[in-house]
Amino acid sequence: MTGTASLGARMKRDAFLYVLLAPALVYFFIFHILPIAGMSIAFQDFRLVGKSPFVGFKHFIILFSSPAFTTVLTNTLILSAMKIILYFPFPIVFALMVNEIRFTAARKFVQGVAYLPHFLSWVVIAGVWIAFLSPSTGGANELRHLFGLAPIDFMTSKAHIRWVFFASETWRSLGWDSIIYLAALLRINPSLYEAAGIDGASTTQKMRLITIPELFPTMVTVFILNLGFFMSAGFDQVFNMTNDSVISVADILDTFVYRIGLVNFQYSFATAASLFKGIIGLVLILSTHFGAKRMTGKGLW
Amino acid sequence: MHAHIRSSARDRGFRLLVGFLLLALCAIVLVPLLNLLALSFSDTRRVSELSGLGIIPKGFSLIVYRVLAANPFFMRSILNSIYITAVGTAINLAMTAMAAYALTRPTLPGRRLLMLVVIVIMVFEAGIVPEYLVVKRIGLMNTRWAVILYNAVNVYYLIILMRFFDEVPRDLIDAARVDGAGHGRILRHVMLPLSQSAIATLGLFYGVMHWNEYFRAGIYLNDPLKYPLQLILRQFVVLDDTSALIGSGTLYSYDEAARLSYAALRAGTIIVAIIPVLMLYPLILKYYTRGVMEGGLKE
Numbered sequence: 001m002t003g004t005a006s007l008g009a010r011m012k013r014d015a016f017l018y019v020l021l022a023p024a025l026v027y028f029f030i031f032h033i034l035p036i037a038g039m040s041i042a043f044q045d046f047r048l049v050g051k052s053p054f055v056g057f058k059h060f061i062i063l064f065s066s067p068a069f070t071t072v073l074t075n076t077l078i079l080s081a082m083k084i085i086l087y088f089p090f091p092i093v094f095a096l097m098v099n100e101i102r103f104t105a106a107r108k109f110v111q112g113v114a115y116l117p118h119f120l121s122w123v124v125i126a127g128v129w130i131a132f133l134s135p136s137t138g139g140a141n142e143l144r145h146l147f148g149l150a151p152i153d154f155m156t157s158k159a160h161i162r163w164v165f166f167a168s169e170t171w172r173s174l175g176w177d178s179i180i181y182l183a184a185l186l187r188i189n190p191s192l193y194e195a196a197g198i199d200g201a202s203t204t205q206k207m208r209l210i211t212i213p214e215l216f217p218t219m220v221t222v223f224i225l226n227l228g229f230f231m232s233a234g235f236d237q238v239f240n241m242t243n244d245s246v247i248s249v250a251d252i253l254d255t256f257v258y259r260i261g262l263v264n265f266q267y268s269f270a271t272a273a274s275l276f277k278g279i280i281g282l283v284l285i286l287s288t289h290f291g292a293k294r295m296t297g298k299g300l301w
Numbered sequence: 302m303h304a305h306i307r308s309s310a311r312d313r314g315f316r317l318l319v320g321f322l323l324l325a326l327c328a329i330v331l332v333p334l335l336n337l338l339a340l341s342f343s344d345t346r347r348v349s350e351l352s353g354l355g356i357i358p359k360g361f362s363l364i365v366y367r368v369l370a371a372n373p374f375f376m377r378s379i380l381n382s383i384y385i386t387a388v389g390t391a392i393n394l395a396m397t398a399m400a401a402y403a404l405t406r407p408t409l410p411g412r413r414l415l416m417l418v419v420i421v422i423m424v425f426e427a428g429i430v431p432e433y434l435v436v437k438r439i440g441l442m443n444t445r446w447a448v449i450l451y452n453a454v455n456v457y458y459l460i461i462l463m464r465f466f467d468e469v470p471r472d473l474i475d476a477a478r479v480d481g482a483g484h485g486r487i488l489r490h491v492m493l494p495l496s497q498s499a500i501a502t503l504g505l506f507y508g509v510m511h512w513n514e515y516f517r518a519g520i521y522l523n524d525p526l527k528y529p530l531q532l533i534l535r536q537f538v539v540l541d542d543t544s545a546l547i548g549s550g551t552l553y554s555y556d557e558a559a560r561l562s563y564a565a566l567r568a569g570t571i572i573v574a575i576i577p578v579l580m581l582y583p584l585i586l587k588y589y590t591r592g593v594m595e596g597g598l599k600e
Contacts, residue, residue, distance in 0.1 A: 014410060016484050017403040021415070024400035027453040028422060034435045035427030041434075094326070097319045112586060113327045119578050119585065121513030123531050127538035127571045131340075132333040132353065137564065139336060139353035171330065203312045236516065240539050254429075261430035262520055274428025285424045301420060301460055 042272040059272035079233035095181035114175025126240035228285035341569035365569035382529040386511040393507040401462040447521035
């Protein structure tokens with residue numbers, strides 16, 4: 001049908017596509033391409049006025065030899081492992097449980113409640129959790145009191161803060177992350193269950209022999225794609241739930257970069273840390289994307 | 302027969318256990334939120350009676366909300382948040398829809414190169430310092446534009462919308478073209494009406510993103526009169542810094558407030574920040590669920 005228009009008219013028409021695209025391209029250029037180009041300051045001693053001298057890998061050498069960096073990297077990897085590997089089965093189990101609810105109204109209620117925290121900001125969630133974990137008035141310690149246990153100041157305890165991160169992340173994301181599994185469950189052919197029912201299979205048998213195998217490709221996709229974000233352990237959460245007493249176990253790469261760069265104004269040093277994180281992240285995301293695409297046909301794009 | 306009865310009894314036990322666990326999960330999500338709601342409405346003299354697990358206010362009082370409503374910084378921050386959310390979401394939707402349309406046209410010259418740019422942006426982040434320096438250099442410091450524009454097009458949302466636009470039947474587009482419609486009219490009268498649930502979902506997501514934004518506001522704005530609500534909330538609730546909310550005075554300089562507890566005031570601030578999300582939430586559930594069922598989202 002496009003053949004009805006002359007070549008000149010078609011070119012004019014398609015030039016208009018660039019008018020539609022222009023605002024997005026300008027945005028990409030200013031807020032993404034320029035900052036990526038600006039990462040060259042990692043190899044300079046950045047100065048606000050005048051020329052910034054080239055210093056090679058100086059900032060990287062300082063970074064990799066600093067004990068603070070080792071701590072921060074370790075914290076990032078531990079927290080990511082908790083949030084990606086340890087957390088992994090929870091949304092699946094939740095989806096399986098929701099799938100067992102027979103009354104539509106009850107099902108909708110549970111889903112409605114479970115998805116809600118995903119839409120709250122980390123500032124709000126931090127506020128809610130700080131109140132709930134308060135050693136004097138918080139609900140968590142009231143529960144401990146019921147069982148005769150002494151109150152714990154979770155937010156300032158190095159032994160507990162990672163579990164606070166884990167629990168609040170689960171609180172926020174469990175429901176939301178189960179959606180992809182619920183959608184996969186809906187696609188399972190009901191005749192499989194009917195046939196199993198006729199053969200006398202119990203609920204648990206049906207789950208083990210039909211549901212789990214059918215969910216397996218989705219599990220693989222989700223797990224692999226999440227691995228791509230291993231270097232970002234969740235800036236907003238840590239930023240809002242950390243205080244000075246736990247910083248040695250809570251500080252992650254992104255909070256470190258923020259503090260070095262925008263609090264201490266060591267722009268070049270902070271950018272070197274960002275570049276390190278970005279390159280590892282890039283390798284992870286690309287390999288997980290192509291890995292997932294090869295194994296399941298679905299990647300990030 | 303006997304085995305069958307035993308297995309169905311076990312099934313019932315299993316179901317009961319699942320029901321109980323789900324109920325407990327709902328309680329874990331709701332009780333901390335309802336507790337803050339109850340705290341914010343409790344009679345100021347009885348605030349300390351409320352258990353950390355209580356969800357029914359002790360007595361009833363609106364003083365927390367009266368104090369907040371009388372606070373110029375707080376009210377101003379709500380207006381700032383509404384402004385940033387409204388303007389930001391409108392810009393997001395317009396730019397994302399236009400870009401998604403252009404990028405899904407097979408005749409777009411240089412399409413492959415442009416898609417490569419989109420993917421690079423998706424997989425590689427410059428980090429906060431270079432972005433900060435760009436914002437500084439182009440003169441957006443201490444303007445709300447920095448907070449509105451830093452995420453003007455979310456590449457993930459762009460790709461979602463492109464998938465929807467790809468699904469629009471070619472025949473419809475060709476028919477519109479034969480009738481003399483250009484790209485602008487095809488976008489407005491064919492693509493957008495056919496992708497309503499996707500547009501609505503993205504609008505809601507973008508809206509929630511802007512409403513919840515605090516970090517860019519914190520680094521780009523230095524005039525407290527421009528602060529959005531989440532930033533005031535962060536200073537007061539997370540950092541326990543009352544100066545942004547109350548100014549240099551103390552809570553005790555307010556009438557009636559000699560009896561008001563900071564805990565209740567904090568709870569009220571959190572509740573106010575949640576309310577708009579709660580108001581949009583039924584719409585989010587409706588459109589997002591429809592989107593998932595139609596198969597284009599979260600995959």
